[in-house]
Amino acid sequence: MKKVPYRHPISKFLGACLVVFLLFSTALFSQDEAATQGDPAKGKQLFNQNCAACHSLDRKMTGPMLANIESKVIDAGKDRQWIYDWVRNSAGLIKSGDDYANKIFNEFNKVPMTPFPTLSDEDIDNILAYTAAPAATPKPAAAAGGAAQSAAPASSGINNTVVLGALVLIFGLLVIMLVLVNKTLRRIAEANGVVLEKERAEKRLPIWKAFVQNQFLVFVTVVFLLLAGAYYAFGWMMQIGIDQGYQPIQPIHYSHKIHAGDNKIDCKFCHSSARVSKTSGVPSLNVCMNCHKFISEYKGNPEGPSPEDLANGYTNEFYTGEIQKLYDAVGWDQENGSYTGKTKPVEWVRIHNLPDFVYFNHSQHVSVAGVECQTCHGPVEEMEVMYQYAPLTMGWCINCHKDTGVKMEGNEYYEKIHAELSKKYGVEKLTIAQMGGLECGKCHY
Amino acid sequence: MNSFCKIAMVLGFMALVTSCANPNRPNYQYMPDMYVPVTYETYSEVGFLPSGMEAEQPVAHTIPRGWMPYKYDNTPDGKAAAKLQKSPLDSLNTDNDIAKGGELYNIYCAICHGGKGDGQGNLVKREKILGVPKYNDVARDITVGDVYHTIYYGLNAMGSYANQLNYTERWQVSEYVMKLKKDL
Numbered sequence: 258m259k260k261v262p263y264r265h266p267i268s269k270f271l272g273a274c275l276v277v278f279l280l281f282s283t284a285l286f287s288q289d290e291a292a293t294q295g296d297p298a299k300g301k302q303l304f305n306q307n308c309a310a311c312h313s314l315d316r317k318m319t320g321p322m323l324a325n326i327e328s329k330v331i332d333a334g335k336d337r338q339w340i341y342d343w344v345r346n347s348a349g350l351i352k353s354g355d356d357y358a359n360k361i362f363n364e365f366n367k368v369p370m371t372p373f374p375t376l377s378d379e380d381i382d383n384i385l386a387y388t389a390a391p392a393a394t395p396k397p398a399a400a401a402g403g404a405a406q407s408a409a410p411a412s413s414g415i416n417n418t419v420v421l422g423a424l425v426l427i428f429g430l431l432v433i434m435l436v437l438v439n440k441t442l443r444r445i446a447e448a449n450g451v452v453l454e455k456e457r458a459e460k461r462l463p464i465w466k467a468f469v470q471n472q473f474l475v476f477v478t479v480v481f482l483l484l485a486g487a488y489y490a491f492g493w494m495m496q497i498g499i500d501q502g503y504q505p506i507q508p509i510h511y512s513h514k515i516h517a518g519d520n521k522i523d524c525k526f527c528h529s530s531a532r533v534s535k536t537s538g539v540p541s542l543n544v545c546m547n548c549h550k551f552i553s554e555y556k557g558n559p560e561g562p563s564p565e566d567l568a569n570g571y572t573n574e575f576y577t578g579e580i581q582k583l584y585d586a587v588g589w590d591q592e593n594g595s596y597t598g599k600t601k602p603v604e605w606v607r608i609h610n611l612p613d614f615v616y617f618n619h620s621q622h623v624s625v626a627g628v629e630c631q632t633c634h635g636p637v638e639e640m641e642v643m644y645q646y647a648p649l650t651m652g653w654c655i656n657c658h659k660d661t662g663v664k665m666e667g668n669e670y671y672e673k674i675h676a677e678l679s680k681k682y683g684v685e686k687l688t689i690a691q692m693g694g695l696e697c698g699k700c701h702y
Numbered sequence: 703m704n705s706f707c708k709i710a711m712v713l714g715f716m717a718l719v720t721s722c723a724n725p726n727r728p729n730y731q732y733m734p735d736m737y738v739p740v741t742y743e744t745y746s747e748v749g750f751l752p753s754g755m756e757a758e759q760p761v762a763h764t765i766p767r768g769w770m771p772y773k774y775d776n777t778p779d780g781k782a783a784a785k786l787q788k789s790p791l792d793s794l795n796t797d798n799d800i801a802k803g804g805e806l807y808n809i810y811c812a813i814c815h816g817g818k819g820d821g822q823g824n825l826v827k828r829e830k831i832l833g834v835p836k837y838n839d840v841a842r843d844i845t846v847g848d849v850y851h852t853i854y855y856g857l858n859a860m861g862s863y864a865n866q867l868n869y870t871e872r873w874q875v876s877e878y879v880m881k882l883k884k885d886l
Contacts, residue, residue, distance in 0.1 A: 305829070305832040305833060306821075306832075306833065307833065307835075308833060309832030309833030309859075310832070310833030310834065310835070310858045310859045310860075311833065311858045311859065312833075318858075318859065319858045319859070367778070368778065369778055371841055371842060372841050373841060374840070374841060375840060375841070482709070486712070489716060496729070497729060497730055497731065497732055498729060498730070498731045498732055498737070499729060500728050500729050502725055503725060503727075503728055503729070504725040504726060505726050505727075505728075506726055519828075520813075520824060520825060520828065520830065521813070521824050522813055522825075523808070523809040523810075523813070525809045526809055526810055526813065526866075529810075529865075529866035529867075533868075536744055538744075539745060541757075541865070543861065543862075543865065544865070544866070546861060547856070547860070547861030547862070547863070548825070548830075548831065548861075550859065550861060551830075551831050551832075551859045552830055552831065556829075556830075602754075602755060605745075607745075610728075612736060612737040613736070613737060613738060613739035613740075614736060614737075644725065
């Protein structure tokens with residue numbers, strides 16, 4: 258007979274009991290922990306949804322910074338119930354004459370906090386767990402990540418130079434070997450009394466002399482050279498005054514790629530006057546600050562900076578430095594979240610510039626015709642550094658006016674003239690040119 | 703041999719001229735007199751003004767054409783009073799106003815507040831800007847006057863949009879926001 262373990266029903270029962278007991282006890286334990294500690298992950302979500310408009314973990318905003326807020330409140334002699342009361346109805350707490358509540362209210366310019374009656378005790382526990390979680394831990398990790406990231410391209414750079422150096426060395430050795438072989442071969446030839454071809458060729462008529470003596474060839478060559486010269490001279494003169502591809506270095510490295518491309522901010526968000534006025538306008542810095550009051554640090558794409566960006570030096574630290582330049586220009590004190598009043602203008606370099614004798618109106622094109630900004634300005638959402646995409650010459654304007662139809666939808670203004678002119682020209686849809694878009698006086702007066 | 707030298711020189715000169723092209727500098731012009739205006743250009747530097755800039759703030763105690771002073775202050779009391787405002791736009795033209803407001807909303811507001819007003823715009827989804835509330839938040843209970851006041855002055859992390867939107871446009875957007883709140 259074989260011996261089988263756990264045959265005995267009592268030992269089986271006991272084992273099962275032990276397992277159940279262990280499971281249950283861990284469940285109890287974790288529940289117990291949740292009751293006092295809260296869940297930082299859930300807290301983060303709630304914090305980002307409800308609190309982050311006015312509070313940050315690491316700096317003052319509209320309200321106080323919230324890192325380790327519970328221990329601060331406890332230091333002031335209050336308990337967690339006080340926090341519950343404050344979050345759900347701070348105005349009531351202030352009215353009740355609570356000394357600490359009044360102190361905070363006065364410290365933050367008597368701006369009342371929006372009440373959050375919908376947050377339960379558990380929600381607030383979770384948020385407190387998030388604020389109490391050591392904020393420093395992600396930072397070293399991020400720093401280490403950053404260091405690793407910055408180290409990686411450096412090492413690959415060394416690899417590249419090493420490979421290149423080795424290649425140059427091998428190439429040099431080959432050249433030296435070739436020269437040496439050539440030398441020894443010549444010496445052998447000389448010793449054997451072989452006459453080299455070069456010396457024999459001396460006796461023939463040199464090719465350039467033969468060329469000069471043939472007058473027809475000389476004539477053809479001169480005509481060809483003159484035509485080619487005229488072609489290049491014409492091309493060179495035609496590009497004078499055209500700034501296509503002009504890409505100046507701006508005082509603050511503003512990336513259209515990040516703002517319009519990655520974040521998909523509408524062009525007219527910043528260039529708002531393009532809708533309503535002649536110029537599209539460089540946004541004043543208060544428009545930047547509408548978002549950058551909040552965004553003080555560039556955290557990059559979720560996938561991290563591309564190797565191409567890193568090769569150009571566009572690291573997260575670089576972009577954060579550029580945001581800092583904006584803060585210096587508008588006089589924003591990041592620590593206290595207030596303006597210092599010390600401003601200095603940013604001297605942007607103008608790229609698109611029409612001569613003074615041309616009239617161009619942005620609102621007519623953007624609002625009336627509904628032309629996409631990219632039609633003239635190119636793929637701005639892909640430009641890390643802005644440049645002039647179109648030549649902005651008269652021929653370029655005219656070509657577009659000849660090809661583009663008039664936008665009639667929702668525009669009663671053109672209805673009558675469009676009906677009359679389309680009958681006259683016998684076409685269904687008029688182009689801008691047929692509506693008089695080529696008349697000199699439209700743009701030159 | 704002499705002619706070869708000359709051709710080489712011409713070619714070399716051409717190469718030199720074309721290699722001068724520098725994307726960081728504007729090109730030369732035939733007659734700058736015709737291109738550069740006599741008047742001051744927008745945003746240009748001006749010697750005689752104290753700030754040195756062409757762009758100036760309105761003179762104190764004046765308002766730009768088409769603008770009206772706003773009677774409520776940027777204080778909690780002002781906001782409470784502004785909450786009771788009614789929209790001054792023509793109620794017979796509401797459909798047009800809301801359509802226009804929607805267009806503007808999608809340019810200026812949807813990037814944070816989301817196309818539906820649920821606080822889930824692209825910048826929020828990418829965690830660039832946080833804490834954007836939904837329009838139907840019970841505790842806030844926004845009204846059309848409230849929205850106008852907030853666009854005018856900004857609130858908490860939101861800045862003022864009074865320089866991007868004019869008086870009528872602000873009310874159009876406010877009405878559209880109330881429509882979103884209703885639909886949410």
